[in-house]
Amino acid sequence: MQVTETVSEGLRREFQVVVPVNELEGRLVERLGELKDRVRINGFRPGKVPVAHLKRIYGKAAMAEAIEAALRDVNTKIVTDHGFRLAMEPQIKMPEEENAVDEVLSGKSDLAYTVTMDILPPIQLADFKTISVDKPVAPVADSEVDEGIQKIAEQNRPFGPKAEGAKAEKGDRVSISFVGKIDGEAFEGGSAEDIQVLIGSNTFIPGFEDQLIGVGAGDQRLVKVTFPENYLSDALAGKAAEFDVKAKSIETPGDVVVGDDFAKSLGLDSLSKLKDAVKGRLTQEHAGVTRQKVKRMLLDKLDALHKFEVTPALLETEFETMWKGVVDEMAKEKKTFADEGTTEEAARADYRNIADRRVRLGLVLAEIGYKNNIRVTDEELTKAIVDRARQFPGQEQQIWDLYQKNPAAAENLRAPIYEEKVIDFLLELVNVTEKPVSREELYRDDDAQAA
Numbered sequence: 001m002q003v004t005e006t007v008s009e010g011l012r013r014e015f016q017v018v019v020p021v022n023e024l025e026g027r028l029v030e031r032l033g034e035l036k037d038r039v040r041i042n043g044f045r046p047g048k049v050p051v052a053h054l055k056r057i058y059g060k061a062a063m064a065e066a067i068e069a070a071l072r073d074v075n076t077k078i079v080t081d082h083g084f085r086l087a088m089e090p091q092i093k094m095p096e097e098e099n100a101v102d103e104v105l106s107g108k109s110d111l112a113y114t115v116t117m118d119i120l121p122p123i124q125l126a127d128f129k130t131i132s133v134d135k136p137v138a139p140v141a142d143s144e145v146d147e148g149i150q151k152i153a154e155q156n157r158p159f160g161p162k163a164e165g166a167k168a169e170k171g172d173r174v175s176i177s178f179v180g181k182i183d184g185e186a187f188e189g190g191s192a193e194d195i196q197v198l199i200g201s202n203t204f205i206p207g208f209e210d211q212l213i214g215v216g217a218g219d220q221r222l223v224k225v226t227f228p229e230n231y232l233s234d235a236l237a238g239k240a241a242e243f244d245v246k247a248k249s250i251e252t253p254g255d256v257v258v259g260d261d262f263a264k265s266l267g268l269d270s271l272s273k274l275k276d277a278v279k280g281r282l283t284q285e286h287a288g289v290t291r292q293k294v295k296r297m298l299l300d301k302l303d304a305l306h307k308f309e310v311t312p313a314l315l316e317t318e319f320e321t322m323w324k325g326v327v328d329e330m331a332k333e334k335k336t337f338a339d340e341g342t343t344e345e346a347a348r349a350d351y352r353n354i355a356d357r358r359v360r361l362g363l364v365l366a367e368i369g370y371k372n373n374i375r376v377t378d379e380e381l382t383k384a385i386v387d388r389a390r391q392f393p394g395q396e397q398q399i400w401d402l403y404q405k406n407p408a409a410a411e412n413l414r415a416p417i418y419e420e421k422v423i424d425f426l427l428e429l430v431n432v433t434e435k436p437v438s439r440e441e442l443y444r445d446d447d448a449q450a451a
Helices: 021-036 051-082 100-105 142-155 260-265 271-305 312-332 344-371 378-390 396-405 407-427 439-443
Strands: 002-009 012-019 091-093 111-118 132-137 159-161 173-182 185-198 220-226 240-253 431-436
Touching: 002 051, 012 051, 021 051, 051 100, 051 111, 111 312, 132 271, 132 439, 142 271, 185 240, 260 271, 271 344, 271 407, 271 439, 312 344, 344 407, 378 396, 378 407, 396 407
Parallel strands: 132 431
Antiparallel strands: 002 012, 012 111, 091 111, 159 240, 173 185, 173 240, 220 240
């Protein structure tokens, strides 16, 4: 076997590899020997099939397996001998000449190929004990708890029939049936029976609910609306539609007395317990926002302290993924770069910088985890899969099977768990100072960099 390094530029290495035909023949014979005791061929006793006969029948298939094993072994040896840490899987380029591959499979010529390897850059980690971050903390005020309980009360208000002949007003609930049409033709998903509409809830297409104001039980009304440009269905986005609506009944909201009885109707022992539950939920929400802001600040510090060349292939992959999302979203919303106050060239430069930051931070976090033996356990991954499956009631088994049979999908769950574990590790080392803030300040959307 001959391995010659042909390119050493930045973080890219390229090797020309030649595996002699006699070495491939040896691997082939070894592979056929393994098949000898397993295959069943008429006229031969098990284990007694001559290798020459096996070669005539399975020669090319076995040689393909031998070549695959040779590629794997050679690439592993290159990585080991040079002490590489690969950024991604090696890229193999086989001979392009006509019949060249067939000659190798037939055992008539050497295997010659080129392998390109993108390696991880050397990363000098900063002294994390020199990093300081502020931790914004907002206590849950009694007014927030009262506001939360009031929202629950609004959501659980009883509705009763409106007086005969009364017309629908904002806040009323109307039971309707309707048939939707575009250009005079009914469209899929545009018809329904006995649908309840809370006027003013803004849950229907913009303009739909307002046109029900003044309708009475038994009335029919033509409602004209236009689907939003960013509507979920591309077939309906931006289209003008008409709905033949029949109001079947009108209900008006009743009063809710917030007290122990109301709490009991929600399954809690008392109003005090309800307040505790709401305060607990709000405390968790505040903690989640605090966590994200601290993480963002920490990533900003890591970004400033770790400047190095990133692997071109990783950068290009990240950028292309991001850019496709940007272009697809703009097309969906029918926007141009001029609408966003920029140009395509400027936007590309901005997103390439964001991609560079993301790749560098990803490599830094991976290096921290690697050097400190941080791992995602099987138990943690299993819990994540179970939690994910629970988000799809009735489809839990299908979701579970998806992740069990698809390593790439499971890896998509593993990555964020790993990142959060590394962040937890860092927060134990950096200097964290709690900073009391108001709720408004905590939830303020600061100018955030993508991470």
